[in-house]
Amino acid sequence: MSGVLARYEQLVSTGELRADPDQRRAAERLNNLQKELEAETSGGLLAQLFGPKTVRPQGVYLWGGVGRGKSMLMDLFVETLSISEKRRVHFHQFMLEVDERMKAQRESDPGDPVPKVAADIAKDVRCLAFDEMVVTNTADAAIMSRLFTALIREQNVSVVTTSNRPPQDLYKDGLNRSLFLPFIDLVLEELDVLPLDGPVDYRLDRLGDIDSWHFPLGDAATAQVREAFFRLTDFAPEDAEHVPSGELELGGGRKLHVPKSLKGVGVFSFKRLCGENRGATDYLAIAQAYHTVILVGIPAMNPEMRNEAIRFTKLIDALYEMRVKLFATAQTEPEGLYSSGDGSFEFDRTVSRLKEMQSADYMALGHGLSW
DSSP states (O other): OOOHHHHHHHHHHTTSSOOOHHHHHHHHHHHHHHHHHHHHTOOHHHHHHHOSOSSOOOEEEEEOSTTSSHHHHHHHHHHHOOOSSEEEEEHHHHHHHHHHHHHHHHHHOSSOOHHHHHHHHHTTOSEEEEEOOOOOOHHHHHHHHHHHHIIIIISOOEEEEEESSOGGGTTTTOTTGGGTHHHHHHHHHHEEEEEOOOSOOHHHHHHTTOOSEEOSSSHHHHHHHHHHHHHHHTOOGGGGGGOOOEEEEEETTEEEEESEEETTEEEEEHHHHHSSOOOHHHHHHHHHHOSEEEEEEEOOOOGGGHHHHHHHHHHHHHHHHTTOEEEEEESSOGGGSSOSSTTTTTHHHHHHHHHHHTSHHHHTSOSSOOO
C-alpha cells in the first residue's frame, strides 16, 4: 500500500488537489510517522523475541482554519497506514466514550479509574487519530491531562489530531482553565505541532455555486443543503443512510441529539432548536462544537411565535459570534421571517446578521470567537 505522501502527490498530479506547501509538509511528516509505526509492528523475529518498542513514534497535531485540508490529510493517513492497531474517531465522540468508561470503572473499582481506562483504550491501539479536537466541556478539560499522559507516556500510544486552533488556544477562557493547562504542555512536548493555514479554503471551494440560504421550503431547498453536507464532509451520497449522528453535551447532564454529525458539520431542525425551551448556553455549545450548522425547516414566524423568534435570535447570535457557517432551508428570505409581533424591531439585527453570514467575507472567516 502506498503511503500518505504518495497518495497526496497522486491527487495533486491528477488535478484533484491544488499544490499547497503547508499540505505537502504535513503529508511528509505524516508519511514519516507511518514508516515509524509500520516498522515498529513489523520487526520480525527480533521484535517477537524482545517485545515491542517502548519508545513510541512522536504524534502530530495539525491545526488550521476550516477547509485547509486537515481532514483530507487525516483520511489519507489512516487509509494508507498499514497496521491494524489504529483507530480514527471524532474527538467529541471519543470523550463521550471516555466518560462512559470512567463511570463503569468507578462502579466496579473505587480506585483511580484513569490508568485502567487508558490501558483499556490502548489495548488494541498503537495510533489514535482524532478529527476536530475542540474542548468545550469543563469535565473533559479537567480529565484530559491525566488521561492523555497515561495514553501517550505510559501506554505508548501515538496520537494524531486535527484542530481549528493552535494548542495554546484550546479551551481558551474556559472555566477552571488552569486544570487544562498541563494538557497543553503535554501536547507541546509530545506532539509535533504543524500549522496548516494556506490561502485556499478547500471546503468552500468545493461548494461551488451552492448558496447558503434556500427558500421556499421544499424538495429543491432540501436537495441543496443535502448536497452542501456531502461536499463539506466528503461523505458518499450513495451511503446517506449511514451518516453518523451525535450526542452533544449541553451541561448539567443534558445532551442534545444531533441527527447528522460529521467532521464538524451538524444538521438540526428549527423545531428542535427553537421550538423547545432552550437558552443561550445551549446555542453556545452548538456554536463551539460545529464549524458549520445546517438548519432546516425555518418557518415564517407570526406574532404567536414570539418565543420561537427570541430563541432563533439567540441561536443566530451564538453562531455569528463563533463565526459558524450557516446553511438553511426557510419558508422565506430573512426579511420575511418575523416581520410583525413583539420584538420584531429587535429582530432586524438578526436579519442583518443572516445577510452578512451569506457573504463571501463571512464564509471565509475561521471558526472561533470574533474578538
